[in-house]
Amino acid sequence: MTGTAPEVVTSNLLFDGALMLGAALFFVTLFRKLGLGATLGYIVAGAIIGPNALGLIGEADSIMAVSEIGIALLLFLVGLELNPSRLWRLRKDIFGLGLLQVMVCGLALALLIRFALGFSWEASIAIGLPLGLSSTAQVLPMLRSTGQLNHPCGERAFSVLLFQDLSIVPMITIIAAMSRAPVDPTAPSGGMLALYTVGAIVGLVLVGRFILNPLFRLIGRFGERELFIVAGLFAVIASAALMHSLHLSTALGAFIAGVMLAESPYRHELESDVEPFRSILLGLFFLSVGMLIDFNAVAARPELVFGLAVGIIVVKAVLIAGLAFMFGMKKGRAIWLGLLLSQAGEFGFVLFGQAASAQLITPEAASLFSAVVTLTMVSTPFLMQVVEWVLRRIPEPASDLDGPEFSPETNVIVVGYGRFGQTVAQMLMAKRIPVTIIDSKPSQIELSEEFGTKVYYGDGTRVDLLRTAGADTAEGILFCQTPRELTREKLEAVFNTFPQVAVMARVYDRLQVIEFSGLELAVCERELYESAVVMGRQALIKLGIAQREAERVEREYRQRDLERLDAQTVTGDLHAKFDRSFGVDRPLEDEAKSPA
Template sequence: MAVAEAVSATDILLSEGVILLGAGVAFVILFRRFGLGAVLGYLVAGAIVGPQGLALVGGGQSKLAIAEIGIVLLLFLVGLELNPARLWRLKRDIFGLGLLQVIACGLALTGVIFLFTGFSWGAALALGLPLGLSSTAQVLPGLKSSGRINSPFGEKAFSILLFQDLSIVPLITIIAALSRNPADAAGPPGWQMALYTVGAIIGLVLAGRFILSPLLRLVGNLGERELFVAVGLFTVLASAALMHSLHLSTALGAFVAGVMLADSPYRHEIEADVEPFRTILLGLFFLAVGMVLDIHAVLANPIFVISLAVVLVAVKAAIITGLARAFGIDWRQGLALGLLLSQGGEFGFVLFAQAQNALLIAPEAASLFSAIVTLSMATTPFLMLFASRLEFATPKDGSDMDGPELAEQGTALVIGYGRFGQTVAQMLMASGCAVTMIDKKPAQIEVSGRFDVKVYYGDGTRIDLLRRAGAEDARIIAFCHDDSNFDRKQLEPIMEAFPQAAIFVRAFDRRQLMELSELDITGTVREVYESAVCMGWQAMQALGMSDEAIANVERQYRDTDRERLDRQIAAGGDIYAGRGMMYNAQHRADPLLIVNTVEEGA
C-alpha cells in the first residue's frame, strides 16, 4: 500500500513538474519576445494551468510555500552584492530615501483604499503598506543587464529596494498586531520580535565570522566544487530557518547571510553556484502565485483592478519623484526613478497571504490585490524604457554640468571616458601630459566625479565644442567613445579644422576600420584586438611554447590579418574578401615549422 502511494506521489510530482515547467518556458519565451519580462510570463502560465484556469495542476498553496525559498535566495544574492563598506556609504539613501518612500507610499495607498473601497482601516493598512513595495525581481535584473546598477541612479534605486526588503519584518509585525486570528494572539509581542531580530542578526554575523569563513577556507583548500554548492545552500537555509523559528522574515536572514559573505574571496564562486537554484525557485514562486489567483473574482471586477493598478503606478511615481527632488536629484532622474519603482512587488503576494491568514481580508480581496500588483508589473518594461531615456536626458544647454570651455587648455583631448578612454587618459596623465576629458553621458560623468576625476559634458564630435575645449592648440585628439557609427563624414571636417593634432580613433570592428582607412589618421585601434592578442600569447605560454615561437606566431598572425584587411579595403569593403587566409581546422600552421623557423633565425 505504501509503495502504491509513493508511486502515485511520484507520478503526480513528475506530471505536474512537466506541465509547470513546460508552461513556464513557453510563456516566458512569448513574453520575452514582446518585451514584457519573465515575471509576467510565469504569472500568466500559473494562472492558466492552475486550479482556477485549466486545472492541469493543483496544490497552489503548498507549492507557494516551497517556492518562497526563491525569494530567500534572491535576498541572499542581493546581500552578496553589498559589502559592509558599500552598505555604510549608501546609508543616507537606504535609511533616508528608502524609509521615507516606504512610509509615504504605503500610507498614501492606505488612504486611497480606505476612502474609495469601503475596507476597514485595518484591512486598508494591511493592503496599502505592501503596495508601497516595488518589484526587486523585475527592477534589479534590468539595472544589472543595462550596466546601471553601480551608477548613481542605479544605487539610488538599489537603496530604495534594499530598504523595502528590510521593511518586510516591521510590515509582518504590523499585520500580526492587527490580526483577528486567535492563533496569532499566542505569538510574541512586537517589542519581543524586535529584540529577536537584533539578536538573530548579531548571531548570524558572529557565525559568519567564526564558523562560515573558516569552513569556506577549508572547502577552498579541498577544491571540491560540489561542496561550495552545499555550503552556499546550507548558509541560506540555515539563516532562513533561524529567522523562521523566531517568527521573523526568512528573507532578512538570507540577506544578512549574503552580507556576511560579501567580502569573502569565495563570493563569486558561491554566487555562481546558488544562482541556478534562485532562478528556478523564483520562477516556481511566480508560477505558484499565478496558480492561487482567483481568476473568477478578477473577471468579476475588471474595472476595479484596472483602476487601482493605474492609481498605484501614478501615486508611487509621483511620491518617489517628489522625494528624489527633496534629496537633490535632478527632476528628470527623479521622474525616471519614480517610474522605475512605480509597480507593486513580489513581497506584496507574501504580505497579502499574511493578511488573509490574520483574517484581515477575504481570499477574494487577496486575489484582487494580487491581480492589481500583477497588472502594475505589466507596465514595468515600458516604464523602464521611458525611465532610461529620462535618466540620460540632459538639458540642451548643459546648464547643470560643466562644459569643456571651463577646462584648462590641455595637450590632449580624450573624447569618451568609458573603460577604453579611462586607460588612454590615465596613461597620458601618468606621462605628465595635460588631458581634457569629454563625455556626453551624465551618468558616466557622475561616476567619474566620485573618483575625483573631472570629466566635462558635451558631444566631442562637434567642431564648435572641440574649439571651446582648446582643440586648436591640442597636439592629440583621441576619440575613445563607443560609437560604431562614427565615420569619415564626421571625422574628415575635424581633421581639416585641427590639422596640427594627431588623431587617434577607437574602432569598433573591421567594418569601421575599413570605413576610416582612407583618412590620414595617426592611429586606429580595434577595441578588443590587442587584448585578444595578449590572451592568445598567454594561452600559448600555457601550452609550453617558447617566447620566440609565440612572437613568431604573433607576427605571422598580424601580417596575415593586415593583408586580409588590405584585400577587404581594396574590394570596396567586402568583409568576405580574403576569407581563405583565415586560420581554421583545415588551414592552420604547423607548430614544428614555427619552432624551426625561429631556430633558423627567420
C-alpha cells in the first residue's frame, strides 16, 4: 500500500494541474474576448472550481503560497525597468503621495469599520490598514500590458504601490503591538523587523553590485540561455527567500534584486527569460484568489459584503483622486488613478491572518473581509473600462495649457505629437527649421514638456486655430495626428483658407489615400507603408537574398503598388490591377543576366 502513495500524489497533482490550466484557458479566453481582462478570468475560474463552489480543487492556501512567487517575479521585472536614478526621481511620489495614501486611506477605512460595524479600535485598525493597500499583482500587469507603466501617470501609480509594499513591515509591527495573543518568543519584535529591513536592503544592494552583476557577465561569455534562466530565477527566489526568512515582504526583496540589475547589459535578456514564469505563476495566484472566495460568508450576509466592497471602493477612489489632484495631476487623470487603486490588495489576506492569530479579529471576520477584498479586486477591470469610456468623451480641462496663440511665428505647423509627429518634428528641428507643435491630448503635452518640448493645446484641424498658430504665413502644415481625425472636408477648408501652404498628411491606408484624391497634398504618406517596405527588404537580406536583388524587389514593389493605387483611384475598384500584386503564383522573375 505504501508503494502506491507516490502514485496517488502524482495522479492528484496531474489531475489538479490539468483542471486548473483548463479552467484558466477557457475563462481567460472568454473574458479576453469580452474585453474584461485576463485577471478577472483567472479569479472566476478559481472561484468555480474551488472548494467553496464545485469543490473540484482544494488546498487553495498552498496554491497561493507557491503562486506568490509570481508576485515576486512581477516586482523583479518592474525593478529591471527602474534604475536607481529613476527611483531617485520618483522619491517625491513614493514617500509623499505613497505615504499619504497609505495613512489617509487606512485610517479612513478604520473609522468606517469602527462606526459602521461597531468593532473595537484595535480590530478596526487591524482591518482598515490592510484595506488601504491596493493590488500590486493586479495593477502592475494592467499598466505593463497597456504601456502606461513608463507614462507619468503610470509612474505615480507604481510609486504608490511601491510604498504600499514598504508599509507591510510597519503594519505587521502595529498588529503585533496590539496583539492579545500570548507572546511568541520566536517572533522578532517591531524594532528588530525594522533593522532586518534596512539590513536586508543594504545586503541585497551589495550582493547585486558585487556578486550578481559579475555572475551575469561570466554567464554571458558562455552564451548559454539556460544558464541565464537559472541565474535569473535564482536572483528572484533567493532574494525573496531571504526576505521571507526575516518575516519581510518577499515582493520587496525581488524588486530590489531587479533594481540592482537594471543597469546590467543583460537586462533585456533576463526580462525575456523570466517573463513566461511570471505569467504562469501570477495566473496561478489569481486562480487561488478565486478559490479563497467564501461563498458561505457572502451568502450569509450578502448586503454587508457587497456594501463593504462598494464603500471601500468609493472611499479609496475619492481619497486617492483628491491626493493625486493635490500632487498636481489633472482632474481626469486623478480620477483614473483613484479608480485604478480603489481595490483592496492581496496583502490583505496575509494581514487578516496575522490579525486573527493576534486575536484581534475572529477567523470568521477574517474570512468575511477576505471575500470583500476579492470582490473589490473583481470590480477593477469594470471600473477601468468605465473611466476610460468617460475620459474619452469628457476631455480633461486644459485651461492651464497654453494654446497656439502663445506660439512664436514659425515656418511649419505640426499637428499631432504622438509617435509619428515626434519623428517628423525632430527631423525638421535637426536642420534648425522652427516648428509650432499642436496636440489635443493634455497628457501627451505634459509628457512632452518633461522632455523639454513645448507643445500647444488645441484641435489642429480647425481653421481658426491654425490661423492663430500662424498658418497665414507658414510654409507647411503637417497633419501627423491619428489619421481617422482627418477628413476631406477639413482638408478642403485648409486649402481654401491657406492656399500658399504645402499641406502634408499622414493617412491610415490606401482607402484614405483614395478619399483624398484630387486634393493637392504635397505629401500623403500611409502610416505603416515605409516601415513595412523597409522590414520586407531587410527580411529578404536576412533570409539569404543578395542585397542588390532585395533592393530590386523593393523598387518593383513600389512601382507596382503605385500603379495599383492609381488604377484604384480612377476606377474606385480595390480589385483594379490585382494581377500586378505579388503572390506565390505571381513572383518577380529573376533579373536577366547580360550576355558575356
